[in-house]
Amino acid sequence: MARGSAARVVTANALIEGDVVWLTAEGRWTRDLRQAQVFSDDESASAALAAAEARSGEVVGCYLANVRPTPNGPEPEHFREDFRRRGPSNYFHGKQAEA
Amino acid sequence: MYHYDDFDRAFLAERNRQFRAQVARRIDGSLTEEEFRPLRLMNGLYLQLHAYMLRVAIPYGTLNPDQLRKLADIAERWDKGYGHFTTRQNIQFNWPRLADVPDMLDALAEVGLHAIQTSGNTIRNVTSDHFAGAAADEIADPRPWAELIRQWSTDHPEFQFLPRKFKIAVTGSPRDRTVTRAHDIGLRMVRQQGRQGFEVIVGGGLGRTPMIGKVVRDFLPVEDLLPYLEAIVSTYNLLGRRDNKYKARIKITVHEHGLDRVRELVEARFAEIGPLFDKAATAAQLGRIAAMFRRPPLQARPAAPYHAARTADAVFRAWSDTNLHPHRAADHAIVTISLKAHGATPGDATSDQMRLVADLAEAHGHGEIRVSHEQNLVLPHVALADLPAVHAALRAAGLATANAGLISDIIACPGMDYCALATARSIPVAQDIALRFEELRLEHDIGPLKIKISGCINACGHHHVGHIGILGLDRAGVENYQITLGGDGTETATLGERTGPGFAHDQIVPAIERILQTYLKLRNDRSETFLQAYRRLGLAPFRAALYQEDRADAA
Numbered sequence A: 001m002a003r004g005s006a007a008r009v010v011t012a013n014a015l016i017e018g019d020v021v022w023l024t025a026e027g028r029w030t031r032d033l034r035q036a037q038v039f040s041d042d043e044s045a046s047a048a049l050a051a052a053e054a055r056s057g058e059v060v061g062c063y064l065a066n067v068r069p070t071p072n073g074p075e076p077e078h079f080r081e082d083f084r085r086r087g088p089s090n091y092f093h094g095k096q097a098e099a
Numbered sequence B: 001m002y003h004y005d006d007f008d009r010a011f012l013a014e015r016n017r018q019f020r021a022q023v024a025r026r027i028d029g030s031l032t033e034e035e036f037r038p039l040r041l042m043n044g045l046y047l048q049l050h051a052y053m054l055r056v057a058i059p060y061g062t063l064n065p066d067q068l069r070k071l072a073d074i075a076e077r078w079d080k081g082y083g084h085f086t087t088r089q090n091i092q093f094n095w096p097r098l099a100d101v102p103d104m105l106d107a108l109a110e111v112g113l114h115a116i117q118t119s120g121n122t123i124r125n126v127t128s129d130h131f132a133g134a135a136a137d138e139i140a141d142p143r144p145w146a147e148l149i150r151q152w153s154t155d156h157p158e159f160q161f162l163p164r165k166f167k168i169a170v171t172g173s174p175r176d177r178t179v180t181r182a183h184d185i186g187l188r189m190v191r192q193q194g195r196q197g198f199e200v201i202v203g204g205g206l207g208r209t210p211m212i213g214k215v216v217r218d219f220l221p222v223e224d225l226l227p228y229l230e231a232i233v234s235t236y237n238l239l240g241r242r243d244n245k246y247k248a249r250i251k252i253t254v255h256e257h258g259l260d261r262v263r264e265l266v267e268a269r270f271a272e273i274g275p276l277f278d279k280a281a282t283a284a285q286l287g288r289i290a291a292m293f294r295r296p297p298l299q300a301r302p303a304a305p306y307h308a309a310r311t312a313d314a315v316f317r318a319w320s321d322t323n324l325h326p327h328r329a330a331d332h333a334i335v336t337i338s339l340k341a342h343g344a345t346p347g348d349a350t351s352d353q354m355r356l357v358a359d360l361a362e363a364h365g366h367g368e369i370r371v372s373h374e375q376n377l378v379l380p381h382v383a384l385a386d387l388p389a390v391h392a393a394l395r396a397a398g399l400a401t402a403n404a405g406l407i408s409d410i411i412a413c414p415g416m417d418y419c420a421l422a423t424a425r426s427i428p429v430a431q432d433i434a435l436r437f438e439e440l441r442l443e444h445d446i447g448p449l450k451i452k453i454s455g456c457i458n459a460c461g462h463h464h465v466g467h468i469g470i471l472g473l474d475r476a477g478v479e480n481y482q483i484t485l486g487g488d489g490t491e492t493a494t495l496g497e498r499t500g501p502g503f504a505h506d507q508i509v510p511a512i513e514r515i516l517q518t519y520l521k522l523r524n525d526r527s528e529t530f531l532q533a534y535r536r537l538g539l540a541p542f543r544a545a546l547y548q549e550d551r552a553d554a555a
């Protein structure tokens, strides 16, 4: 999903709820992509991913997702990540309903 | 239908107890995700895009009212008030919390349902004809055999770690409504010189390398079914590839080794293990099962109220034209309850809808409900005289869409609205097509048509065997939809042909419209279906219609 040295965030699904979470600069898991920490070099991104993967009691399936930094926080590069932050398009369920 | 005995109940309770403990150990940190994943998959628990998903088997698509009500309760209590019926005769709950899943499984066990082997590299839920036991065109009810296969395959110690998933479908009718030829093993009941047997088809499958299954045995006496299945699966277990997940299905094994070699190995294995099977015990068990599938006692009923309603009520007439199928008793019908209201998500039913269907089955349908691979529900035994009442009740619940077998009766996989493997969405494409043709008022004019949509090459939406197949892909970061034409999932199974380059999300509905305008223009008359016209005309005129505008632009 993540290529080159683009801006990236660490994302995963929460262990109990299964919903999408992102890693913040404080090392918390947030349900709001805008609060995610953006990594702009490979080394810090991989290190953050490795550290996140070790937190297997909190989350499942960590990976790096490309983002575009904007004044309002990171925006997803790919439509898959856009769906993940919003929820399904057939019902008003998931994140879009919780915001 | 099948009723659990003490053995079944104890088995399920023990299995659920084990899984409850596994979930607890995952939550308290004693199990890593790596350790837990295969355990949860064996119990039907996936992780999707937005949440976990619990996939519950509906063996051979048969439900009783209590089971359907329990599914409704589960959807309400632990999910978001609906369930998604799938092409594999499962129901999927899209929003469970991990900690709640053990309670959900216990609730399912109360009515003899489970999620065992709905995932993983095991023998999956056995699918069958949704009209089984009722269809006028049937040789025999295949469900006792399907139940026997379920019992044999559940927790079968040799087959818990196959090279890949393994799917078996059984039909008792020459009219194949189960897509047997796209299964790892397809069983078609046949008769030879008065004896009942199965035609055994092996090596079908869809996914990234679609293949139509091949006949490995044209007549297998029914009493040899289990040893023969065991011979096939155990041959595959050894021969199937484990080095490459994309080459691990039996279709590739058959393709690489050739049907003759596979047959030789299977027959040799069959000769070896056949004598070890206790035929008398199997026959006794089959007899016990078959007694539970006895046809309900149908009372002769006058059809007059039905004919009167057809004359008086155009809405009822339209529905009865499309959503009924001939029953073996002429004064009865098989009712398809469409879960495809125009603009709705194919296969979804709310808890209230499930409860209504359960009530109707009890009041008018001898307590039987079926789930079809086409993502609809079915009441298999309804007296014609009761149809006006059934229709009125369905209509009030938004369940009387008159579209079974028509353009809006679309199979669509969950796609990128739910599935973590998806490369594009499928549900909105289905919704848009249904709404567009409803708006054009062309649905009934177009007639029988099967559109099937998958959100990635795994082909869970059966797109290869759709008359029109749509495959959602990711092309350079945008959703793109490829079209195949001429696919067929019945006894004349055929894989569709690709038309050419795909279409963007906002171009796919206009593209489908161009295909169908071409069909309407070129068909001989109304009696020539889309598939027949396609077979006569070939791809060329449809391709021309699809890509003409692009060419005009380029010129």
Ligand code: HEM
Residues within 6 Å of the ligand: B046, B047, B048, B053, B085, B086, B087, B088, B092, B164, B167, B182, B204, B205, B206, B207, B208, B209, B249, B412, B413, B414, B419, B420, B421, B458, B459, B460, B461, B462
């Ligand atoms: C979490 C959701 C799902 C996942 C992860 C998933 C995964 C897969 C994969 C990986 C394949 C390809 C197997 C292969 O080619 O070896 C496949 C095939 C298939 N799946 Fe799914 N699937 C999902 C949902 C569904 C649903 C909702 C249905 C029913 C509507 C379904 C029915 C099928 C069918 C019919 C096939 C093709 C037949 C075959 O060759 O096995 N799947 N699925």
Ligand code: SF4
Residues within 6 Å of the ligand: B413, B414, B415, B416, B419, B420, B421, B422, B423, B454, B455, B456, B457, B458, B459, B460, B461
């Ligand atoms: S076809 Fe692909 S997108 Fe659709 S359910 Fe299967 S794996 Fe998911």
